[in-house]
Amino acid sequence: PKHYNITLLPGDGIGPEVVSVAKNVLSLVGSRHGIEFGFQEMPVGGAALDLVGVPLPDETLSVAKQSDAILLGAIGGYKWDKNEKHLKPETGLLQLRAGLGVFANLRPATVLPQLVDSSTLKKEVAEGVDLMVVRELTGGIYFGQPRGFSTTEKGEEIGFNTEVYATYEIDRIARVAFETARKRCGKLCSVDKANVLEASMLWRKRVTLMASDYPDVELTHMYVDNAAMQLIRDPKQFDTIVTNNIFGDILSDEASMLTGSIGMLPSACLGESGPGLFEPIHGSAPDIAGQDKANPLATVLSVAMLLRYGLQEEYAAITIESAVLDTLNNGFRTGDIFSSGKKLVGCKEIGEEVMKSV
């Protein structure tokens, strides 16, 4: 049978619980599709800080790089909030993204008919929302140099960062976005602040140039402030959105909250070559960690993205997605997506229900 090595990075908070469920689902689906998985679990984030004093141990990165795909749970927690920057769990995540070269972050925001009532948007606005944010993940103001603190001539302290994009960085994320839009509804909206920022002007120029390679994709441009409004006014106008690292951070979270069920949303981080990184978009939820209350479905759906985008195992991906929908249709809900008349279950039990539906 085919064999893949998967690196598991459970991380912090609810990370271990949800990764454990997703791992079981992956193994089962593999056995149905003649795929064998080897798993290696490594520490990252706060867990790694506690264990070895850094948020991304070298060994974690090298094991991850040599595997076929990486599944991450969640990182961070109150415990490490006051740490210095280089000892923050978040820094481990940024080092992991950079170390793997995963410059393309695919973040779907889909309103499932079963969960449309969880949205704070009116039903007619929310239902049918199905968009994909393609966020640049290894450039821009997150990584730009120079950055730091300094003192002005007048003795004032300053803090500064650099938003910077090179043509090759824009071109490669634009290509992923056009390819993504082509496989979806053929509509791509590039979001920037080209009326103010030079980095955005270059972004708009390069994205526009690439459009000639994709005559079948309809390209539009939107300013980021307007995009933040339009997502609320009429989210269904969007199919695929492409944007830079910081705008993507903000807009993808905004888009995910439109669905009302961020416990359901997966994400994929992909590079030019090498393994992809897959993770739920929710955080580590330290307040409910270890209580078997977490919703593991975002991680289970991240495993579906791992199969589709990481291993090109489309059939196995679909098997997982159908099993999740069946589980919802059978009425099972964790607390975050519970509504009256449904069956309230914990993290493990909803995982078992998914496995029954596989």
Added chain:
Amino acid sequence: PKHYNITLLPGDGIGPEVVSVAKNVLSLVGSRHGIEFGFQEMPVGGAALDLVGVPLPDETLSVAKQSDAILLGAIGGYKWDKNEKHLKPETGLLQLRAGLGVFANLRPATVLPQLVDSSTLKKEVAEGVDLMVVRELTGGIYFGQPRGFSTTEKGEEIGFNTEVYATYEIDRIARVAFETARKRCGKLCSVDKANVLEASMLWRKRVTLMASDYPDVELTHMYVDNAAMQLIRDPKQFDTIVTNNIFGDILSDEASMLTGSIGMLPSACLGESGPGLFEPIHGSAPDIAGQDKANPLATVLSVAMLLRYGLQEEYAAITIESAVLDTLNNGFRTGDIFSSGKKLVGCKEIGEEVMKSV
């Protein structure tokens, strides 16, 4: 009687129509409160580009600076979209803000009971929303140096901008925010990205320091991505939000769209001394310009902010706000806020209705 000089900057698109209505309302309210207004109209934005070739003529800035307060309509339009940066209408607006030194942008987002149905949010989520975004307006990535285009050693073109804040810039906007929160419900949420950006770490440090001067204000901190989510999940958790220029651009537009009626929302831009700049938050809407369809109420409410924050004429401000509410209670609506059973009127007519209620 008291006398104030007001600079009118009608600008582009629907700007002239809405400013004309607001000017009439201001004059009438003045006459009721024993206040005399002198008006001087000056070009800015696209209108100035067409007239004299620059988006902010020196004379416009110097007249504005010598007046007691400035009322701006709107700027921009398709016609100038392809202009080079220094010839964009938007550049005129940025030069105006910098030239006036108006570093504090107050942007309320209020859901009026009369218009709660215009929101795309469920009624129970939208009703009662009443928050104020205090946005830093003359610093950060909008103005930071260095900025521009360059070529790397490898021959790659790059575009770059600098996000930078000095302590004095953070301190003065934080002070405005604490004072604002103190006059409202005493809750201030500072929004940043201090888990990634040094500029945000300094921001958080300075805002936290200032909290000791305001023991009566409850200060919290939130990451910008989470704030973008929380505004949708539960906007009523917010009272006053303070944030940097670019995050404020995005979040204040997001917050305003929650209300569903951005044709109703005013804003104020204030400096340490010198006249304030007051403008509706909506754009120039070139598609409906000159057709008497625009909603002038955001500009009328901007005149109320002008009276309150610019001239310390609180009673006159309240007179205007009550007249606007009366007009809504009497059933008058422009197209953007129309719902069945109400009386659809144009820009001029709704202005006349406001004047009848003064």
